[in-house]
Amino acid sequence: MTYFAELKGQNVIVTGGSKGIGFDIARAFAELGANVMITGRNESALKEAVEQLQQFNENCFFHAADMCDVASVRHMVHSAGERFGTVDVLVNNAGVNITKPFTEVTEEDWDTVLDTNLKGTFFASQAAARYMMEQRKGRIINIVSQMAFVGYVKRAAYCSSKGGAVQLTKALAIELAPYGVLVNAVAPTFVETELTRPMLEDKTFREDVLRRIPLGTLSQPSDVTGAVLFLASNLARFITGDTIKVDGGWTAI
Numbered sequence: 001m002t003y004f005a006e007l008k009g010q011n012v013i014v015t016g017g018s019k020g021i022g023f024d025i026a027r028a029f030a031e032l033g034a035n036v037m038i039t040g041r042n043e044s045a046l047k048e049a050v051e052q053l054q055q056f057n058e059n060c061f062f063h064a065a066d067m068c069d070v071a072s073v074r075h076m077v078h079s080a081g082e083r084f085g086t087v088d089v090l091v092n093n094a095g096v097n098i099t100k101p102f103t104e105v106t107e108e109d110w111d112t113v114l115d116t117n118l119k120g121t122f123f124a125s126q127a128a129a130r131y132m133m134e135q136r137k138g139r140i141i142n143i144v145s146q147m148a149f150v151g152y153v154k155r156a157a158y159c160s161s162k163g164g165a166v167q168l169t170k171a172l173a174i175e176l177a178p179y180g181v182l183v184n185a186v187a188p189t190f191v192e193t194e195l196t197r198p199m200l201e202d203k204t205f206r207e208d209v210l211r212r213i214p215l216g217t218l219s220q221p222s223d224v225t226g227a228v229l230f231l232a233s234n235l236a237r238f239i240t241g242d243t244i245k246v247d248g249g250w251t252a253i
Contacts, residue, residue: 004233008033011084012232013077015067015124016094018045020193021143024221025091025228030056032229037080039065039094059084067094067120068112077127086135089232090128092121092165093143102156110157117161118168125172125183133179139232140176142169142185143224146247149187162187166243173241182240186227189247192218214249 012029016022017038026038030053038053039062040046046062053060061083065076080087096116098109125140132138147155148162166185173183190209192200200206200218210216227244230236245251 003235004032004229006234007229007232010034010088010232011080011086012036012089012091013039013080013087013124013128014091014093015039015065015076015120017091018042018049018062020195021188021191021221021224022091022093023049024225025093026053026060027056028222028225028229029089029232030054030060033057034089035059035084037083038062039076041066067124068115070119070123073120073123074127077124077131081131087128087131087138089139089141090124091141091143091228091232092124094120095143095145095161097155097158099154099158101154105157113157114161114164117158118164121165122168125168129172129176129181132181133176136180138181140172140181140183141228141231142166142183143228144169144185144187144243146187146189146245146250148243149245149251169243170241177240182231182236184231184236184239184241185243186224186231187243187245187247188224189213189219189250191221191224193221212250212253213247214252217248219246219248 012034014022014026017026018040026036029036043064050062063076063079066072142165144165145162147159148166169183169185223246227246
């Protein structure tokens with residue numbers, strides 16, 4: 001058996017796909033022969049990322065979108081549908097965090113985090129599900145966080161948004177099950193990327209994170225990508241409404 005061979009030719013959207021975890025996921029799909037649309041707000045970063053994806057599959061493109069803007073999100077999914085004909089896999093990876101003590105979080109901070117991480121996920125899923133329901137198959141995979149299950153300092157809004165996304169995953173799984181559409185999530189711990197590297201250069205913070213991970217090391221983007229590919233593949237054909245924790249054991253304690 002050749003694992004993941006069925007992903008060749010699949011039409012995939014990866015939000016927040018120009019850098020870090022999102023780009024690693026998009027590249028893995030492209031390497032397997034999937035047609036991939038990546039989204040984000042920075043067009044130059046998206047263009048650079050797509051050029052790399054097209055080395056594996058020429059049928060990859062980008063669409064600039066703001067996950068806080070429902071009209072922009074709907075247009076993003078419609079663009080993929082027009083280009084590919086349908087949407088088979090949606091990976092809701094785009095996210096943001098504003099690290100502040102909760103007593104200092106402003107309404108604008110709260111809205112930015114919740115709108116990006118939760119509202120954007122909801123409306124992207126709603127738009128993609130319409131394609132999937134019609135064809136009676138599809139996968140929605142939400143990138144959440146271990147912070148959906150544990151608390152941590154300066155992350156009240158972030159924990160709230162990711163906890164909501166886990167519950168959203170369950171609710172959508174129930175509604176979409178009759179149509180053969182599977183909805184799951186992946187919850188990483190801190191992942192070492194170019195975006196998180198400055199934060200992890202703080203020795204005290206890094207030591208605190210490592211102390212909480214029984215495996216004793218930081219996660220890499222490929223750890224998250226592996227879980228996403230599994231959920232998108234036939235190996236996970238009877239899994240829905242679940243969250244895979246890629247946290248090195250943090251939440252097992």
